[in-house]
Amino acid sequence: MIDGYKRLMNIEKPPTPKTAKGFFTDTSLCIGCKACEVACKQWNQLPADGFAMTGNSYDNTGTLGATTWRHVQFIEQAKANGQGQEQRWLMMSDVCKHCANAACLEACPTGALVRTEYGTVYVQQDICNGCGFCVPACPFGVIDRTPKHGHFEAGTAHKCTLCYDRLKDDMTPACAKSCPTASIQFGDVEELRTRARRRLGELQARGESKARLYGMPEGREAEEVGPLHAFFLLLDEPERYNLPAVPRLPRKTMAQRYGWSAAVGVGFALVGALVFGGRR
């Protein structure tokens, strides 16, 4: 009967789950060319965000946002007397992490945010009502709403789709396709994780003592948001790349926060009762 109803209402069957797809972004191979940013904007037809220099190294994009779904960070490190080998210029192409326990998805009251058959997190634009709950929920600051007179319908939430439309046609997402040095690798998440562990071993053997993986199931990062389907090989501590050491899931602390709110409320009530009650 339910099937009949679905047929009648033209509700499609959810697609059959496929192997989880994701990105392994190996920052040790990144040359900071930003081809990923441009390819992403071109494929997804996202507008330019404005033409102002930030003065922050070669990063003039600033941050991920509703119309910037790949963002290359530039981190200049140098000692005060830095000459040559004493300086580093770290580059990293940031993107939506497509978390296993996605905070944005949990926060979404309309069901606009869904997990796709590829294990990725996707915003359905025809359902999003622009409530914005997902924005503060994301511990990485990835998802964002468009400004009022933006490119999309005002106020709706946007982020990387892992090129869902391309995946449907067995194509590599635009950013990974355009990356000249294979810093962005696309594939089956499990296979990418194996590759990442091997790669880390190679780099450590070469003396990259600070190299680490970020977003693997065994990492502290996965404690609350779960393993990331877009994970990274970093050459320094995550905080250096503006990544939280332990990204938090709002749900986990919700009870505690409600508790505190209630306690504060009770406290105010008591104080109020004492102050005002005493005058009567």
Next chain:
Amino acid sequence: MGSNMAENHPVGFRWPMKAKERGATLIHVDPRFSRTSAVADLYVPIRPGSDIAFLGGLINYVLTHDKWFKEYVLAYTNASALVRDDYVDAEDNGGLFSGYDPKSSSYDNASWAYAGPAQEAKEDASAHSGHGMEGTSPAKHGPARDETLQHPRSVFQILKRHYARYTPEMVERVCSTPPSLFLQVAEVLTRNSGRERTSAICYAVGWTQQSYGAQIIRAAGILQLLLGNIGRPGGGIMALRGHASIQGSTDVPTLFDLLPGYLPHPAAFKGDDTLERYMRESAVRGGYWSNLPKFMVSLLKAWYGDAATSENEFGYQWIPKLTGDHSHVSTSAAMADGKVKGFVVFGQNPANGSPHSGLQRRALTQLDWMVAIDLYETETAAFWYAAPEGWKPADIKTEVFLLPTAGPPEKEGTFTNTQRLLQFHDKAVDPPGDARSDLWYVYHLGRRLKDLYRGSTNPRDQGLLNLTWDYLPERPDPEWRIKDEPSDERVLMEVNGYTVAERKQVPDFEQLKADGSTACGVWIYSGVFPGPAKNMARRRSRTPDNDVEPEWGFAWPGNRRILYNRASADPAGRPWSERKKYVWWDAAAGKWTGKDIPDFPVKKAPGTPAKQRGSGIDLHSGSDPFTLKADGRGWLFAPSGLKDGPLPTHYEPLESPVLNALYERQDSPVAKRFSRKDNAISPPGDPRYPYIVTTYRVTEQYTSGVMSRWNGWLSELMPEMFAEISPELAAEKGIANLDWITVSTPRNQIECKALVTRRIRPFPHNGKLIHEVGLPYHWGYKGLVKGAMANDLIALSEEPNVYIQEDKALTCNIRKGRLR
């Protein structure tokens, strides 16, 4: 060195990154810590303009530490040749070689020649084109030799003496490079060269755009020859080209002093009065260039068809003869003086992208007419109303026509990349509106001009009237809206060459004849289209068991991927090592074989002695790999062909904050300075301009910005003009990050924002710090994003061999605040 490959060739840079993953050591020697430095294993700072001192230091290290590849150097280079006894080296003459004439600022290179009986009618190569001259220089082929290399006038001993003072301490003094880093480079490079291993050097305009650019590349050539890194897999010197198909543009060419395929352009001042005389003077008796008459006559047959006969010198007189230096820089100077009336400018933006762009813009106002053909309205096309000079359109006499052209996906054609690889691409979509391909414009302009001149008997019009001009396809492609688009493949078929009688495509340039029975547009490309519907540049086949990938595209000449690859085998024809096996002699089959097509007569056995009589390649032995050279050897010492000396010598740039630490002579004795009021060059150590200024590109924008500043996705990534300065200089001048600053040279001043970064390091020099100001040159006054033009600051100047300006090392001053 001289290249920021990760930023300016990011797609090609995937290969160095892959090599690094496979264990290669990447070294970046550069005045700035760039994105290339960031991923290199070793970054080595060097003061702009001091590359020859650094490379000379490496040459000296190789020689004094006995690290040279002896068998290779003895057999394959001119190390053992003796030089004439009246040769005086720069070491013994304050930085000048023998033969210098201060009045004309030029060299008579007679004394640089090999010793021994004169075997060429004419030794002087000074009149030859800079670009093509390496091959065509008529050095004597059979010099006197001392195989023990002990003779004081042997090339080897001259080389040793010339670089003896280029010690690590001198390198530190001149280049500001810490000796420990310099020695690290020397050790890595020498350890990684020899029988088992090879090293490659990549450079780009960081070398060429200096007043001695060709000599810097020569220095790298000497180093690589000494280490045995030429003609072998993983070796070589790679010129990274600044645009798609700039290599093709040099081959075909768009240079004033060359005909297609590096044939020298006939010149009135060389006395090239007749074809016979031109060919006699240009051909070289020894080596492959002895075939020049076959290539020249075939070119004339391709251009003039049936009208080219042996009676009329195959139409040779229809080619205009050069009367002097008609390079870009010289032409601009003449234009500024009102000596140029008309200007057709394709794919170039001199009002922004060329040196001294303020002068370039003023030059445009002196024209009667200008036709600008481009994808967008360039600064050049818009100078009459938008230039920063604020001219009123009513005061501009130049009549300007702007014609829209097609982008790469809107036309078919070939790209020739930095490895001489031709790759054909199809058209994907019609260009919009009235936009047409560059080929369309050239073809239809030629067609209409021929119509206009039809019937003229004026001798000077005959060249135009007799040009073969049949490039329209037999049937226009029904898929496209534009029906009169010429066929690129038809052009490429003519470039390949054909037999005149049967109109049959020739298989390669070996089949070309000097009797008028063959036609060929560009001899070095011959083989790219060997039969109807056989466009080899279209090939995209992988060859799984051969990493040379011979079936991908077509590499000139004759699909050879490594030039002079005979040198990958030892004199007896055996590979130097199993690991570096590439091309070798198969004694059983009696021929050369290997992974690549041998760049050598395929049946010439290694033991073949050189003939004493005759001409061409027969004068080389079976172990002379450098087939284009008159003597078949790699030249450590250049007995002819270069206008600024037989050995690279350190000079300071035309503008430098310091004096030459090595020689009395401060700067290049033969570089052309344009001494004019509007082109002042500040003297060495000028306190008014104490800082070094260098210009460059960043990944996000492209040259003068015509193809990137109209694109929002690229413009947002690098939206504003900036100057990179060190925190030390910023503190000295009270400048904070993002402050407006004004940068000045004696030519002009510009304003931009400061990007204060530790990636720019001051250069320690004589106990003081020399500061550097880095300027990208992508902005202008048209486009989505606008900004000041770095080229406004650059001087007009010319390197003497190839006529390029110096813009990698000049001096400037900066102050806080805006222009006005």
